[in-house]
Amino acid sequence: MNRRTHLVLYRATHVLYPRVFREEYGEDLGAVFEEQLDELGAPRCWLRTVRDLLVSIPAQQLEARMKKPGSSHAFVFPLALGIGSVLMTAVIGTSMYAVLFAVVAVASFAVAIALRRVAKSAIELEKSSPWKTFLAGGSLMVGGLVILLNLPANKDVDLSPVEWSALMLSILISLSLISAGAVLGALQVNRKRHR
Amino acid sequence: MTKREKPLPTASLYLLLALLAGENHGYALMQLVEGQSDGAVRMGPGTLYGTLNRLLADGLIIETTGERADGDRRRYYRLTTNGDSVARAELHRLRSLVARFKGIRGLEGVTT
Numbered sequence: 371m372n373r374r375t376h377l378v379l380y381r382a383t384h385v386l387y388p389r390v391f392r393e394e395y396g397e398d399l400g401a402v403f404e405e406q407l408d409e410l411g412a413p414r415c416w417l418r419t420v421r422d423l424l425v426s427i428p429a430q431q432l433e434a435r436m437k438k439p440g441s442s443h444a445f446v447f448p449l450a451l452g453i454g455s456v457l458m459t460a461v462i463g464t465s466m467y468a469v470l471f472a473v474v475a476v477a478s479f480a481v482a483i484a485l486r487r488v489a490k491s492a493i494e495l496e497k498s499s500p501w502k503t504f505l506a507g508g509s510l511m512v513g514g515l516v517i518l519l520n521l522p523a524n525k526d527v528d529l530s531p532v533e534w535s536a537l538m539l540s541i542l543i544s545l546s547l548i549s550a551g552a553v554l555g556a557l558q559v560n561r562k563r564h565r
Numbered sequence: 566m567t568k569r570e571k572p573l574p575t576a577s578l579y580l581l582l583a584l585l586a587g588e589n590h591g592y593a594l595m596q597l598v599e600g601q602s603d604g605a606v607r608m609g610p611g612t613l614y615g616t617l618n619r620l621l622a623d624g625l626i627i628e629t630t631g632e633r634a635d636g637d638r639r640r641y642y643r644l645t646t647n648g649d650s651v652a653r654a655e656l657h658r659l660r661s662l663v664a665r666f667k668g669i670r671g672l673e674g675v676t677t
Contacts, residue, residue: 387611395614398591398640402610405592422609430615 376407380419386427388434501554508547515540573655576616579606581625581644581652588629588643591617617642625651 583597625648629641
């Protein structure tokens with residue numbers, strides 16, 4: 371195997387690094403690899419390189435994920451709803467409210483993913499703070515509750531205390547989310563004005 | 566004295582100590598680190614540039630590419646004022662650690 375083949379093989383592994391890292395340091399990684407190849411010879415160079423790849427690729431991937439703005443908070447709300455629906459199902463059995471929670475959790479996951487896709491860069495993502503997710507999630511919940519309560523089958527139905535509590539809790543959560551979204555949104559608008 | 570509370574990770578520490586001798590490029594730093602650690606710290610390219618990237622982000626080193634008159638196009642790195650004081654503080658910490666063990670019987674050969 372000639373020197374160029376070794377380098378092509380090594381460069382092929384760069385695809386496993388985060389894009390930002392390989393764009394910034396791809397050339398330098400290749401240059402250092404070539405110098406190592408000359409100094410150590412192929413077997414020792416590859417032994418060291420494989421060890422390095424096994425350590426540095428997961429480290430860089432983890433670092434890149436931790437640096438992504440909004441990577442955690444955008445998913446906290448749908449995750450909380452998802453856990454909430456599982457807990458509700460465990461406590462009160464499969465009821466329409468637990469199902470509603472699950473539907474809203476899935477819907478808000480979709481909203482969170484859509485927001486991330488809409489944001490074309492990390493900077494734009496940072497600008498699209500979580501208030502939109504809160505507002506969208508809260509509004510979805512209110513909309514779902516209104517539809518659910520106005521279904522012909524649910525009219526004039528006496529709710530059990532557990533169902534009544536679940537309904538109150540859902541209303542409380544949805545209104546809290548809308549309020550949180552409104553407050554965070556107002557704060558962001560205010561911050562932008564002062565810039 | 567130091568602006569950094571936690572001890573540095575091994576790779577970062579050795580790279581900062583290697584840069585105390587003056588600015589240098591990636592491969593030379595890798596060799597210096599291997600020499601200074603008696604072969605105990607052998608970095609590969611990914612670890613080297615990953616660590617340099619972190620040190621740059623922390624403001625402990627800066628890149629000096631483009632400032633060289635000899636036409637060398639490799640990236641060179643040097644310590645910032647903060648990086649220099651962090652490296653010296655780390656050396657001081659290690660020296661204090663060795664000094665603390667000097668009086669212990671059986672460690673005379675290790676701590677001199």
